[in-house]
Amino acid sequence: MSTRVLYKVSFLSGGRIYELYARRVGSSPLWGFTEVADLVFDVGDGVVIDPVEERLRDEFADTRVLHLPMQSVLRVEEVDRKGAAAIRDAGSGDKVVTPFPLPAKPR
Structure with a gap:
């Protein structure tokens, strides 16, 4: 188990559920807000890139x-290791993934 604390934070924004990982979560100095800091993203240098992780990294770069x-x-969950970050539809719970564009069918 890692000596550094890691949290998985799920929150609702714009009709979607965001699942992010952070090192610090606590009460914000702004009344009525939760503070989420030190966001953790995969820094993969490989060929395979998770499009959701990339989108979240760009959005929160x-x-x-976060307040x-x-x-x-x-x-808010304290976890042992990081999993995949996700964006889910709030209504269905399905992951929101931009599909790979397919060529149009010839007519």
Whole structure:
């Protein structure tokens, strides 16, 4: 087990459930908010790239600390190791993935 604490944070934003990993989670100095800091993303140098992880990394690239409204935080879990970050549809729970574009059918 790692000596550094790792949290999996699930929160609702724009009709989607975001699942991120962070090193620090606590009460924000802003009343009614939860502070999520030190976001953790895979820094894969390999050929295979997770499009969801890449999208989240781009979206939160310049973010030092997230201040999330307490009512949007669904779950905070202390975990032993990082899993895959995800974006899910809030209604169905299905992962939101941009499909690989397929060529149009010839007519």
